[in-house]
Amino acid sequence: MDNRVRIVRCASYGDASVGRAVAEAVEPWGGFGAFFKPGQRVVLKVNLLRGSRPEEAVTTHPAVVKAVAAAVREAGATPILADSPGSGLPYTERTLEKCYRRSGYLGLADETGLELNYDTTSREVLFDDGRVAKKFTVITPVLEADAVVNLCKLKTHTFTMLTGAVKNLFGVLPGFDKPAYHARIRTVDNFADVLLDVAFFVKPAFSIMEAVVAMEGNGPGAGEPRNVGLILAGTSPLAVDTAAGAITGLPPENHPVLRAAAARGIEPNRPEDVDVVGPALEALRVPDWKWPPTVAGEGGFAGYGPLQGILRALLRNSLSVQPRVRRERCTGCGLCRESCPVSAISVINDKSYIDEKLCIRCYCCHEACAHDAIQLRRSLLHRLVGGRF
Ligand code: SF4
Numbered sequence: 609m610d611n612r613v614r615i616v617r618c619a620s621y622g623d624a625s626v627g628r629a630v631a632e633a634v635e636p637w638g639g640f641g642a643f644f645k646p647g648q649r650v651v652l653k654v655n656l657l658r659g660s661r662p663e664e665a666v667t668t669h670p671a672v673v674k675a676v677a678a679a680v681r682e683a684g685a686t687p688i689l690a691d692s693p694g695s696g697l698p699y700t701e702r703t704l705e706k707c708y709r710r711s712g713y714l715g716l717a718d719e720t721g722l723e724l725n726y727d728t729t730s731r732e733v734l735f736d737d738g739r740v741a742k743k744f745t746v747i748t749p750v751l752e753a754d755a756v757v758n759l760c761k762l763k764t765h766t767f768t769m770l771t772g773a774v775k776n777l778f779g780v781l782p783g784f785d786k787p788a789y790h791a792r793i794r795t796v797d798n799f800a801d802v803l804l805d806v807a808f809f810v811k812p813a814f815s816i817m818e819a820v821v822a823m824e825g826n827g828p829g830a831g832e833p834r835n836v837g838l839i840l841a842g843t844s845p846l847a848v849d850t851a852a853g854a855i856t857g858l859p860p861e862n863h864p865v866l867r868a869a870a871a872r873g874i875e876p877n878r879p880e881d882v883d884v885v886g887p888a889l890e891a892l893r894v895p896d897w898k899w900p901p902t903v904a905g906e907g908g909f910a911g912y913g914p915l916q917g918i919l920r921a922l923l924r925n926s927l928s929v930q931p932r933v934r935r936e937r938c939t940g941c942g943l944c945r946e947s948c949p950v951s952a953i954s955v956i957n958d959k960s961y962i963d964e965k966l967c968i969r970c971y972c973c974h975e976a977c978a979h980d981a982i983q984l985r986r987s988l989l990h991r992l993v994g995g996r997f
């Protein structure tokens with residue numbers, strides 16, 4: 609297992625700055641020429657979510673896509689940008705075109721000739737090595753690629769705490785297959801197992817995490833941009849996520865993906881397991897990183913002993929963070945309803961309503977809403993003891 613993570617400073621999205629940082633990031637492995645052969649097709653698996661302006665820090669920034677695509681071309685291979693957008697959006701040509709336009713990828717394709725995927729077919733695959741997911745559906749461009757470069761973005765996530773290299777690969781599942789998993793797999797620990805299974809199936813040649821401007825707070829779609837000024841790279845998505853957790857100050861036991869990896873005995877899952885090439889992780893720690901209300905209570909991060917596990921299961925709803933609709937912001941677009949895996953949302957008279965009894969607290973609606981109209985409110989009990997439980 610190659611646990612190296614190359615960390616490079618990158619202060620801005622200027623072409624020269626990003627181009628240098630990407631070249632330095634892959635240099636310890638001998639550059640992309642060591643991975644790709646002339647004529648190969650290499651999918652750049654970006655984070656498209658629902659398509660957003662680059663300055664909102666929701667999607668992989670086009671400047672980073674541009675630099676990585678150029679490096680793939682230098683190796684003689686052909687880059688193809690692909691992703692299935694996030695919760696609530698169908699995987700159609702029309703949706704892809706809209707998301708590409710909003711994210712600046714259409715402009716990039718015009719400027720550089722980068723191929724954007726519009727093939728919306730997918731195929732079921734069997735994965736005997738999966739712990740939870742042994743059969744799932746994957747978008748065709750990923751299945752047909754010679755290699756995948758995982759081009760993720762560092763963001764907080766209301767359900768999985770952080771979204772990074774492992775979580776980004778969940779986007780190879782088409783459209784509504786993603787919320788369907790939330791309906792079937794309701795705990796974050798089991799969901800993290802699915803994320804690991806999918807990541808091990810895709811097995812990207814390389815993961816590059818874009819954290820020039822990351823997202824803190826209510827990520828992955830409604831948080832605030834945060835200047836971090838880094839690009840992280842490695843062949844192991846887990847290693848990249850472990851380093852990102854240390855940089856943001858997320859203890860490994862509070863990082864569901866790392867917890868799932870530890871339970872399987874897969875390394876790396878702790879900062880000390882990572883071979884950092886570049887500045888030490890402690891020197892890169894972002895001060896006062898803002899977490900979503902689903903992550904930390906006033907007393908800090910939740911504990912993960914056996915007692916906490918039992919109490920958390922017993923008090924699941926009263927200890928959780930509830931999604932509430934801000935009626936004044938709601939446009940009635942219905943995207944939250946489409947994203948809800950358990951049909952807990954209705955739209956009546958152009959306003960969204962959530963049935964709290966049906967809600968499983970997956971926060972797909974929060975991720976789907978482009979109007980910041982879903983607020984996450986901590987219950988009284990969560991406020992009182994959330995830091996311990
Ligand atoms: S809450 Fe958001 S996603 Fe849902 S209908 Fe209102 S604006 Fe649309």
Ligand code: SF4
Pocket residue numbers: 931947948949950951952953962966967968969970971972973974
């Ligand atoms: S209403 Fe509840 S179950 Fe439905 S998407 Fe939102 S958080 Fe998930």
